[in-house]
Amino acid sequence: MDQEVKPWVRLALIFPGQGSQHVGMGHRLAQVSKAARDVFKRADEVLDRNLSKLCWEGPAEELESTANQQPASFVTSAAWLEAFKERWAALDRKLEPFLFAGHSMGEFTAAVAAGSLSFDEGLQLVAERGRLMDIAGTENPGGMASILGLPEEKVLEICAEASSEGYVGLANANCDGQSVISGYLKPLKVAMELAEKAKARRVVRLPISIGSHSPLMARASDGMSALLHKMHIKDPSQPLVGNVDAGLLTTGPEVFGELRDQLTHGVRWQKTIERMRDHGADMFLEVGPGNVLTKLVRRIDYDVNSIAISDDYDGMLSDRWSLVEAAAR
Secondary structure (H helix, E strand, C coil), X not given: CCCCCCCECCEEEEECCCCCCCCCCCHHHHHHCHHHHHHHHHHHHHHCCCHHHHHHHCXXXXXXXXXXXXXHHHHHHXXXXXXXXXXXXXXXXXXXXXXXXXXXXXXXXHHHHCCCCCHHHHHHHHHHHHHHHHHHHHHCCCEEEEEECCCHHHHHHXXXXXXXXXXXXXXXXXXXXEEEEEECHHHHHHHHHHHHHCCCCEEEECCCCCCCCCHHHHHHHHHHHHHHCCCCCCCCCCCEECCCCCCEECCHHXXXXXXXXXXXXXXXXXXXXXXXXXXXXXXXXXXCCCCHHHHHHHHHCCCCEEEECCCCCCCCCCXXXXXXXXXEC
């Protein structure tokens, strides 16, 4: 654990989105946690297919498709959450998170964790989200690129200049110097060239044929809106902090609006984390596969506690997890 785990009271749960998946995710967890096994079993029943086997055994090519990796990541994150609750209950403690947030697709997991959606509803929404995004990407091809080493203001300036060739814009503002842009292929290429001329440390085209978090996803967003209208979205138990404008979401209608709009708007992740910190969160726990969000939190503010629950070295299945439990006041 790179950071000392300071005493903490106000736990913020953060949930990863698409891109954190890997073959084998959740398998070891399911072997040791009945609560996790029950989540995977229920997911297989809801979707009427063996999603758990895909998570645990692959193949990687199938797991990486947009339509599969979104529900797979959602279910794995939900399994970690239930295993965490199970562990906390065994210690005779009640898990009472202070805030919730998710990165992109992870907002749906956060909504389930906060009680705004049931697990079944969240899984149905995420599965449909992946399917609709696949369709949108076929009908309206686009792409995404990572830009490292340029301030957000410069990236916005570059996108504005490149948009004379069609839409390209900021999709993810993850932390200082780490942005992702999204849009049509021609302006995306122009923006990448402009970023290289502006001395970006690194410019990389992402291996995805979808312009996520951009107007290219308008049709998918409409489809999600129609499905969301059929769900019973409740007020969250504690506020969610949204991706769209880092606002505190405290009512069902506000959660509905966030989940409806997020496909066509950028992920303001740095502002999300800063809002959670400034609101009083003193421990960030990444609940799901991987540690991408934990690394971002540490880049945003290294002084706050941040741990990935699935980390082999200091996560919940490691020998060092007792340090986290001991720090909970």
